[in-house]
Amino acid sequence: MQTPIVKADHLDLVFQTNDGPVHALSDVSLEVMKGDFVSFIGPSGCGKTTFLRCVAALEHPTGGSLTVNGMTPDNARQERSYGYVFQAAGLYPWRTIARNIKLPLEIMGFSKAEQDKRVERVLDLVDLKGFGKKYPWQLSGGMQQRASIARALAFDADILLMDEPFGALDEIVRDHLNEQLLALWARTHKTCLFVTHSIPEAVYLSTKIVVMSPRPGRITDVIESPLPKERPLDIRDTPEFLEVAHRVREGLRAGHAYDD
Amino acid sequence: MRSVLPILTVVMAIVALWYGAAVMLNRQWTLDQAARAGQELTLTQVVADTMVQDRPKLPAPHQVGAELWKTTGDMVLQGRAFSKRSLIYHGWITLSATLLGFAIGTGAGILLAIGIVHNRAMDMSVMPWAIASQTIPILAIAPMIIVVLNSVGISGLIPKAIISAYLSFFPVVVGMVAGLRSPDRMQLDLLKTYSASRSQVFWKLRWPSSMPYLFTSLKVGMAASLVGAIVGELPTGAVRGLGARLLAGSYYGQTVQIWSALFAAAILAASLVGIIGLIQRVTLKRMGMAR
Numbered sequence: 104m105q106t107p108i109v110k111a112d113h114l115d116l117v118f119q120t121n122d123g124p125v126h127a128l129s130d131v132s133l134e135v136m137k138g139d140f141v142s143f144i145g146p147s148g149c150g151k152t153t154f155l156r157c158v159a160a161l162e163h164p165t166g167g168s169l170t171v172n173g174m175t176p177d178n179a180r181q182e183r184s185y186g187y188v189f190q191a192a193g194l195y196p197w198r199t200i201a202r203n204i205k206l207p208l209e210i211m212g213f214s215k216a217e218q219d220k221r222v223e224r225v226l227d228l229v230d231l232k233g234f235g236k237k238y239p240w241q242l243s244g245g246m247q248q249r250a251s252i253a254r255a256l257a258f259d260a261d262i263l264l265m266d267e268p269f270g271a272l273d274e275i276v277r278d279h280l281n282e283q284l285l286a287l288w289a290r291t292h293k294t295c296l297f298v299t300h301s302i303p304e305a306v307y308l309s310t311k312i313v314v315m316s317p318r319p320g321r322i323t324d325v326i327e328s329p330l331p332k333e334r335p336l337d338i339r340d341t342p343e344f345l346e347v348a349h350r351v352r353e354g355l356r357a358g359h360a361y362d363d
Numbered sequence: 364m365r366s367v368l369p370i371l372t373v374v375m376a377i378v379a380l381w382y383g384a385a386v387m388l389n390r391q392w393t394l395d396q397a398a399r400a401g402q403e404l405t406l407t408q409v410v411a412d413t414m415v416q417d418r419p420k421l422p423a424p425h426q427v428g429a430e431l432w433k434t435t436g437d438m439v440l441q442g443r444a445f446s447k448r449s450l451i452y453h454g455w456i457t458l459s460a461t462l463l464g465f466a467i468g469t470g471a472g473i474l475l476a477i478g479i480v481h482n483r484a485m486d487m488s489v490m491p492w493a494i495a496s497q498t499i500p501i502l503a504i505a506p507m508i509i510v511v512l513n514s515v516g517i518s519g520l521i522p523k524a525i526i527s528a529y530l531s532f533f534p535v536v537v538g539m540v541a542g543l544r545s546p547d548r549m550q551l552d553l554l555k556t557y558s559a560s561r562s563q564v565f566w567k568l569r570w571p572s573s574m575p576y577l578f579t580s581l582k583v584g585m586a587a588s589l590v591g592a593i594v595g596e597l598p599t600g601a602v603r604g605l606g607a608r609l610l611a612g613s614y615y616g617q618t619v620q621i622w623s624a625l626f627a628a629a630i631l632a633a634s635l636v637g638i639i640g641l642i643q644r645v646t647l648k649r650m651g652m653a654r
Contacts, residue, residue, distance in 0.1 A: 159556055161552055161555060161556070180556065180558055181558055183557075183558075185556070186556075187552075187553065187556040189549050189552070189553065190549070191549060193549050193550055193553055195568070195571065196651065196652055197571050197574075197650040197651055197652050198651070199651065206557075206567065207557045209567070210554070210557045210558075210559045210563050210567070211557065238651045
């Protein structure tokens with residue numbers, strides 16, 4: 104029996120605000136196995152980003168238990184268990200792409216030679232070979248986001264946490280990056296937790312889709328995808344794909360996500 | 364180069380206005396003199412006389428220019444660049460106080476900003492005091508600083524530099540607090556996911572992010588420093604420095620001397636701010652932040 108990489112057990116998170124307590128997460132239980140690609144989908148306020156931030160120890164649950172790699176989220180962070188990709192690329196404008204990727208490596212104290220080696224490797228992984236000396240503003244939005252994924256990969260974390268990484272990009276670029284991300288996932292065997300607003304994106308990428316709904320933030324459905332690991336873009340026109348997408352949509356509706 | 368023509372146009376307009384104002388303001392004295400001597404003057408004679416008076420109400424531009432040259436370039440040619448009548452000498456006296464004050468003010472400003480950003484108690488307590496310090500008229504507090512320091516045996520350059528620092532630390536504090544706080548939540552969270560230490564967050568994120576803010580506040584601070592140094596020379600009856608020249612000029616009604624000292628101060632300020640601008644361009648370019 105494999106132990107789960109991320110294990111949430113009756114997780115609760117209540118924010119105390121001026122308007123009273125807000126239930127960001129309520130009774131969230133979930134297991135993510137090694138090598139899974141799990142998407143979290145739901146409307147704003149359903150707690151999908153909050154859950155990801157809990158895994159990253161950027162927020163701390165007020166109830167229940169959460170382990171990452173068998174440790175507390177705080178320890179997992181100390182052990183560099185995960186790389187986090189934010190909505191915006193967040194590259195430093197005063198650093199070249201290569202030096203941006205070195206940022207976590209510098210902080211974690213890798214040697215200069217090791218840094219250079221790793222930068223080369225991850226630039227290759229995200230298909231940005233030869234762009235190391237460019238500054239962020241010289242790259243397109245999609246390339247910047249790829250560079251930020253490279254930065255998250257540079258220190259060999261097992262888990263990749265992604266919070267709507269392609270949300271700000273247009274659909275054509277997004278399709279392309281989704282394809283690349285799948286290829287990257289197949290090559291690196293990372294465990295991915297991926298937050299998105301887009302049903303096709305969630306269905307296309309995931310082995311497991313977690314449907315969430317707001318007030319309080321909770322899980323309404325967990326769908327194990329029947330789609331094969333090998334997924335060309337046109338898999339999105341197959342009946343199997345549409346069926347999964349339909350179930351996701353049903354799940355969102357069941358959570359009264361469209362009420363307001 | 365395209366900006367040369369508009370700039371020249373504006374300069375010409377100002378000079379023309381200035382000449383016009385000089386004629387208007389100095390005319391009365393010319394007419395009074397003529398009346399006393401029982402002379403009738405033609406318009407051209409009146410205008411010509413308003414340009415060459417010894418103690419005009421408003422010196423004409425060429426008089427100020429000539430005085431500036433006489434007390435700077437001409438003295439250099441005579442090998443007396445540092446004589447007591449040379450504006451270079453007085454300018455240097457003021458400049459040295461300005462630079463020392465600027466260094467103290469900038470250093471204190473940056474340190475205070477670092478403290479404010481990193482320490483909640485300082486955040487709550489220092490800023491109101493910094494703002495209050497700037498509401499006190501500098502002319503009121505300058506003599507106090509000089510008297511107090513003199514009583515403990517410090518005089519000369521240091522008191523002036525402290526007054527100058529008093530004025531220049533404020534824009535640096537305000538600018539650097541904004542600059543050090545300019546990284547957004549996401550960038551701070553990113554470093555948190557790397558378990559970065561506070562000093563790593565400072566050196567890798569906050570400090571580089573604040574550079575554009577730093578240079579902007581340095582420019583304001585530099586101009587304020589010069590004002591501080593000059594003000595520091597006024598209430599003490601100083602005999603050296605641009606402030607002393609202004610004071611002496613006003614005692615003896617030497618308007619030409621006042622105006623030339625004013626211009627010397629303005630030229631000095633413009634050059635200092637220009638130098639900071641140059642350093643800013645080079646630095647931001649080397650950081651890859653200039654496009």
